[in-house]
Every structure is written in structure tokens, then in C-alpha cells.
Amino acid sequence: MNPFSYSKPEDxxxxxxxxxxxxxxxAGGTNLLDLMKENIARPEHLIDITGLPLKEVRETGSGGLMIGALVSNADLAWHPLIEQRYPLLSQAILAGAxxxxxxxxxxxxxxxxxxRCYYFYDASVPCNKREPGSGCPAKDGLNRIHAILGASAECVATHPSDMCVALAALEAVVHVEGRAGKRTIEFADFHRLPEDTPQRDNQLxxxxxxxxxxxxPARFTRHSHYLKxxxxxxxxxxxxxVAAALELDGDVVSDARLALGGVAHKPWRDKAVEQLLVGKPVSRENFVAVADAMLRDAQPLAHNAFKIKLARRAIVRALSDAAVGGQS
Incomplete structure (x- = not known):
């Protein structure tokens, strides 16, 4: 671990x-400290933000919720408003770590x-995310856990979060602040696909x-399910x-959300595929058709073709569980 300076700002x-x-x-340091120990991240200065007033969960005027960036994953998962209105998010958080x-x-x-990539965490081998232009050994190496959607010639790694898959399905908005001022980023736009700049994970x-x-505002409270x-x-x-969420009018789908994790460099959604369910009755046949459409562009590597069949079955099961109230 390289030497670094430290400060703890008050605002x-x-x-x-x-x-x-x-x-x-x-903040919690649960990923950054691992990266520093493995000599993957080498910050010269750490800014401890744990003293900032960003630990509140409050209702917004529109009926939604504003979650402070320093709310712990545990506190968020068990927060009464999250459990009652956004059970999909609570399930996803509790499935992680x-x-x-x-x-x-x-x-x-x-x-x-x-x-999420073995080679990214091994400083002794090349990695385009760590050193752009050095290569991607995962493409021809051990790639069982790697991406089947949205990958590029530069990177085939996957995003590791469970919580983010649920946030993608719920269409959350990320609030950020920098020297240029405050702005919001739609969750679908926050994370990046690798393309030719795999070193950039997000838009910050x-x-x-x-x-x-x-x-x-909560819309999928009764019919949602997170399957890992x-x-x-x-x-x-x-x-x-799979984060699956449905609005039903009787047994007919009036709205649908579907997000995948473990298959791409970011939580994976396809709004056009979700629309295939709208106006259709709840049925295994319709869920299978949506799963096939969601995976139509999948490009497996040497060791992860099984993910296509696994994802297809997981989508059908998650939608089926969501339709009956989110119970397995």
C-alpha cells in the first residue's frame, strides 16, 4: 500500500x-480498502466523508424517497419505508455481501x-481497466463469471452490485455535487459500458x-422480486x-421492469423488451418470450455460455414470483 494523506471535511x-x-x-471503505491493499488503487489523498450530513432517508414532495449517500446498506435494507414501499430494493441489498x-x-x-474480474484484481497481469491499452486477458482466459451482454474488445468484466440492479429497475436518480454545482443523473446513465474506455466505470x-x-413514488410494491x-x-x-417488477390489472400486465445483474459491465435493462409484456396476460409463455428477447444479443465467451440458459430460466422464475407477490 502506497503512502497517502488523510483529511476529514466537515461539510x-x-x-x-x-x-x-x-x-x-x-466512507465504509469496503471496496476501496481492498483495492488499496492489492495495489490496484493508489490514491495520494483520502477524503473521509463519514462526518457529512448525508445519513437521512426522507420522503420527497412527489411521494418518493431521498436516500442520503451515507446511509448504510443495512440501515437502508431494514428501513420501514423501504421494506413497505420498495421491497425489491430491500431484497437486493440483503442478497449482497x-x-x-x-x-x-x-x-x-x-x-x-x-x-468483478479476477484479472483486474491481479496487479501482475495486464488489464485495460487498470492500464488502458495493456490488454484484456479475460477474453481468452478464465471467463466463467464474465459478461455476455454489452462487452467490448477492451473489457468483458461485470458489475458486482446487487443493490444497483434493483435501483436500475426502480429508475432511481443519482444526485451529485461538484465544483461546477449540483446535478442529477438518471440511473440508466450513471454506469458506463466499457466500449473503448473501460477504465471509466461511471459518469462522475x-x-x-x-x-x-x-x-x-412506489409503483411495484405488490409485485416485485429479486432473484440471485x-x-x-x-x-x-x-x-x-434478476430484478423483476410488475403492475397488474387483474392478470394482465400494465407495466413491467426487468433488470439483470452479473451479465454486463452495468445493470442491464432493455425498455423495448419490457414493453413486450405490457397488455399481455401473466403466463409462462409470455415470460419465456421476454427472456429470449432480453438475451437475443448475448455473446458468450469460452467458459460462460451457460449464463444464457441460466439467465433465461432466472428471468422466467423472477417474473413468475413477482406476479404472485414476490414469494419463491
């Missing part, structure tokens, strides 16, 4: 003014987790700080995960 403006290309904000990590990890930090500038995540398929029952990243 958001002070934190932003300390930020720059060689600095990193730190371990109780100890959820107690430490922050909501804003969860969005900033670095990619170096001096921008996530201050809150806003949830729109992994190699072991706990403390494992998703091979495939």
Missing part, C-alpha cells in the same frame, strides 16, 4: 474542494464498486460526490441476478 463543499484526480472519497459488510458499506459507495467527474439517491443465482448460498457475487 460537502469542503469535501469537494479537496477532491481531484489523485484523491478518493472514503455479508451482514458485517452491509453494516459498513454506504449507499453511495455501493454505486462505485469496481468491476473527479471532483463530484454522490450526495443522495432518489427513488420515484450464485455458486454458494451466501457471500458470493451473482452469476446472474
Amino acid at each position: 460537502v463543499s469542503q469535501a469537494i474542494n479537496l477532491a481531484g484526480p489523485a484523491s478518493r472519497f472514503i 455479508s451482514p458485517q459488510l452491509r453494516n459498513m458499506a454506504s449507499t453511495g459507495g455501493n454505486l462505485l464498486q469496481r468491476t 467527474a473527479d471532483d463530484e460526490l454522490i450526495t443522495a439517491i432518489e427513488l420515484p 443465482i450464485r455458486d454458494r448460498a451466501s457471500y458470493a457475487f451473482a452469476l446472474v441476478s
Whole structure:
């Protein structure tokens, strides 16, 4: 681990003014400290934001919720308003990591987790995310856990978060602040696909700080489900995960949301595919058709073709569970 300086600002403006290309904000540190220990991240300055007033969950005037960036994953998952109105989000958070990590990890930090890839975490091998232009050994190497959608010639890694898959389905909005002022980013636009700049995971500038995540008014409380398929029952990243949410008029779908995790560099949605369910009755046949459409552009690597069949079955199961009230 390289030497670094440390500061603990008292307000958001002070934190932003300390930020720059060689600095990193730190809250729970559940991912950043691992990266520093492995010599993957080498910040010259750490900005401890745990003292900032960003720990509130409050209702908005529109009927949604504003979640402070420093609310812990555990507090968010068990918050009464989240459990009652957004059970999909609560389920997704509780499917991730371990109780100890959820107690430490922050909501804003969860969005900033670095990619899921053996080679990214091994400083002894090339990686385009760490050193652009050095190569992507995962393409021809051990790629069982890697992307089947949205990958590029430069990077085939996947996004690790469970919480973000649910936030994508719920169409959350990310509030950020930097020296240029405040702005909001639609969740669908916050994370990036690798394309030819895999080193950039998201749309944040170096001096921008996530201050809150806003949830729109709840619409999918009765019919939503988060399904995570992994190699072991706990403390494992998703091979495939599905956030499914439906609005039903009797047994006919009036609106649908579907987001996948474990299959791409960001939580994966396709609004055109979701629309295929609208106006259709709840049925396995219709769910299978949507799953096939969602995966039509999948491009497996040497060791992860199984993910296509796994994702297809997971989509059908998650939609089926959502339709009956989110119970497996």
C-alpha cells in the first residue's frame, strides 16, 4: 500500500474542494480498502466523508424517497419505508455481501464498486481497466463469471452490485455535487459500458460526490422480486441476478421492469423488451418470450455460455414470483 494523506471535511463543499484526480472519497471503505491493499488503487489523498450530513432517508414532495449517500446498506435494507414501499430494493441489498459488510458499506459507495474480474484484481497481469491499452486477458482466459451482454474488445468484466440492479429497475436518480454545482443523473446513465474506455466505470467527474439517491413514488410494491443465482448460498457475487417488477390489472400486465445483474459491465435493462409484456396476460409463455428477447444479443465467451440458459430460466422464475407477490 502506497503512502497517502488523510483529511476529514466537515461539510460537502469542503469535501469537494479537496477532491481531484489523485484523491478518493472514503466512507465504509469496503471496496476501496481492498483495492488499496492489492495495489490496484493508489490514491495520494483520502477524503473521509463519514462526518457529512448525508445519513437521512426522507420522503420527497412527489411521494418518493431521498436516500442520503451515507446511509448504510443495512440501515437502508431494514428501513420501514423501504421494506413497505420498495421491497425489491430491500431484497437486493440483503442478497449482497455479508451482514458485517452491509453494516459498513454506504449507499453511495455501493454505486462505485469496481468491476468483478479476477484479472483486474491481479496487479501482475495486464488489464485495460487498470492500464488502458495493456490488454484484456479475460477474453481468452478464465471467463466463467464474465459478461455476455454489452462487452467490448477492451473489457468483458461485470458489475458486482446487487443493490444497483434493483435501483436500475426502480429508475432511481443519482444526485451529485461538484465544483461546477449540483446535478442529477438518471440511473440508466450513471454506469458506463466499457466500449473503448473501460477504465471509466461511471459518469462522475473527479471532483463530484454522490450526495443522495432518489427513488420515484412506489409503483411495484405488490409485485416485485429479486432473484440471485450464485455458486454458494451466501457471500458470493451473482452469476446472474434478476430484478423483476410488475403492475397488474387483474392478470394482465400494465407495466413491467426487468433488470439483470452479473451479465454486463452495468445493470442491464432493455425498455423495448419490457414493453413486450405490457397488455399481455401473466403466463409462462409470455415470460419465456421476454427472456429470449432480453438475451437475443448475448455473446458468450469460452467458459460462460451457460449464463444464457441460466439467465433465461432466472428471468422466467423472477417474473413468475413477482406476479404472485414476490414469494419463491
